Amino acid sequence: MPYVYFQTFGCQMNVADSNDIGERLFTHGFRSSDDPAKADLIVVNTCSVREHAEQRAKTRIGEYGRLKKQEAQLWVIGCMAERLGESLKREIPEVDRVIGARSLEGIDEVISSVFPDQNVDFKGIEATDEASEFVSVIRGCDNYCTYCIVPYVRGPEASIPAAIIIDTIRKKAGRGVKEVTLLGQNVNSYCDAGIDFPDLIRAVAAVEGIKRIRFTTSHPKDCSEKLIRTIADEPKCCRHVHLPVQAGADRILSLMNRRYTAADYRDRISMIRSLLPDADITTDILVGFPSETDAEFESTLALVEEVRFTAAFMFAYSIREGTAAASMSDTVSHELKHRRLKQLIDVQTAITREIYTGMAGRKVRLMISGRQEKRDRLWMARDYGCKRALIACDEVPAGTILQADVVRTSGMTLICERTAL
Ligand code: 5AD
Numbered sequence: 001m002p003y004v005y006f007q008t009f010g011c012q013m014n015v016a017d018s019n020d021i022g023e024r025l026f027t028h029g030f031r032s033s034d035d036p037a038k039a040d041l042i043v044v045n046t047c048s049v050r051e052h053a054e055q056r057a058k059t060r061i062g063e064y065g066r067l068k069k070q071e072a073q074l075w076v077i078g079c080m081a082e083r084l085g086e087s088l089k090r091e092i093p094e095v096d097r098v099i100g101a102r103s104l105e106g107i108d109e110v111i112s113s114v115f116p117d118q119n120v121d122f123k124g125i126e127a128t129d130e131a132s133e134f135v136s137v138i139r140g141c142d143n144y145c146t147y148c149i150v151p152y153v154r155g156p157e158a159s160i161p162a163a164i165i166i167d168t169i170r171k172k173a174g175r176g177v178k179e180v181t182l183l184g185q186n187v188n189s190y191c192d193a194g195i196d197f198p199d200l201i202r203a204v205a206a207v208e209g210i211k212r213i214r215f216t217t218s219h220p221k222d223c224s225e226k227l228i229r230t231i232a233d234e235p236k237c238c239r240h241v242h243l244p245v246q247a248g249a250d251r252i253l254s255l256m257n258r259r260y261t262a263a264d265y266r267d268r269i270s271m272i273r274s275l276l277p278d279a280d281i282t283t284d285i286l287v288g289f290p291s292e293t294d295a296e297f298e299s300t301l302a303l304v305e306e307v308r309f310t311a312a313f314m315f316a317y318s319i320r321e322g323t324a325a326a327s328m329s330d331t332v333s334h335e336l337k338h339r340r341l342k343q344l345i346d347v348q349t350a351i352t353r354e355i356y357t358g359m360a361g362r363k364v365r366l367m368i369s370g371r372q373e374k375r376d377r378l379w380m381a382r383d384y385g386c387k388r389a390l391i392a393c394d395e396v397p398a399g400t401i402l403q404a405d406v407v408r409t410s411g412m413t414l415i416c417e418r419t420a421l
Pocket residue numbers: 049050147148149244246284285286315316317318319320
């Protein structure tokens with residue numbers, strides 16, 4: 001029986017791809033291993049979105065190259081594999097296969113050709129104790145934000161047919177999955193024979209056994225009122241909208257090719273707040289884009305102070321060869337970028353803490369995600385928005401939804417007690 005070891009870098013889409021490939025490998029007779037030194041196949045799923053992500057992946061691939069069994073295979077897949085292609089093999093000679101993000105569909109053939117003699121006795125994927133799984137619904141991106149490598153490595157937008165998505169989710173529900181997160185670089189572009197993203201959400205909500213639906217990411221330029229109304233009307237849909245703003249100054253947003261102004265973004269936020277008053281809104285922000293001035297950075301800070309995101313992913317701009325921004329002059333120094341990033345993180349962290357602290361005494365509806373490793377009666381959970389929680393109670397299966405009181409908060413965690421009936 002061959003063993004496979006997975007290492008996944010990057011976004012949730014990569015996690016979904018790794019899970020998908022894992023399932024295909026299981027049908028080819030593989031078992032999963034948590035020890036790369038014993039595995040027959042090591043798969044490293046990579047990210048290209050920032051230079052740092054590529055450096056980390058390369059370091060790790062080098063380590064696997066040194067510790068793997070002599071006859072074991074080392075495969076590098078995903079976005080960095082797409083971007084660097086066969087040159088990765090020259091850089092790290094222990095790499096056996098490079099399979100780019102746009103060729104993952106063909107991975108079954110690669111598996112059969114490299115491991116032809118598996119005696120497959122596949123009885124189906126086992127029941128899972130994971131309550132929550134990811135499902136990609138639209139691949140690629142057509143937006144070409146000028147800083148971003150994704151459209152080049154993942155290719156043009158392509159919606160997965162709704163029938164396939166629903167079938168996948170039915171199977172997951174059959175294995176015990178209770179929550180799905182629908183994934184795409186821009187889920188609002190979803191379109192399959194007249195079925196748009198809100199229609200897809202309704203179809204997913206009709207799948208028996210699915211209790212909660214999440215999704216990410218929405219592009220602000222096409223986050224529609226129809227979508228927000230659908231979330232408001234559909235009790236299975238979590239109250240969380242991830243809406244990357246990237247910057248708060250119009251000149252920078254225009255140079256980024258985001259196709260909205262800061263005022264458009266504020267309008268979207270007002271629309272969401274009026275239809276979904278309790279929703280968690282989260283964002284991505286990029287600082288130090290070429291030519292960003294102090295005053296423009298201040299506009300980003302002002303927007304962050306005003307919107308009060310529950311949480312934000314914040315990044316220093318990283319040049320990606322081949323993108324339009326890579327040829328823009330007047331770059332912001334490394335030092336200044338990182339000073340701005342630190343300042344932004346400080347402002348946002350204080351807001352996040354205030355939002356969490358303000359939850360004390362509130363009632364929440366939690367879904368249990370699993371046992372907290374170190375403590376016997378302590379369970380990890382997520383509220384109806386995006387907040388993490390811990391709750392002490394007797395044995396509860398992952399996927400259970402329960403009412404709880406927030407007794408206090410600890411950093412970015414709600415400490416809860418089960419509501420007395
Ligand atoms: N440099 C830094 N951050 C980037 N992102 C995308 N491209 C870059 C880049 N070149 C960030 C954006 C995006 C998130 C997934 O990663 O904020 O929303």
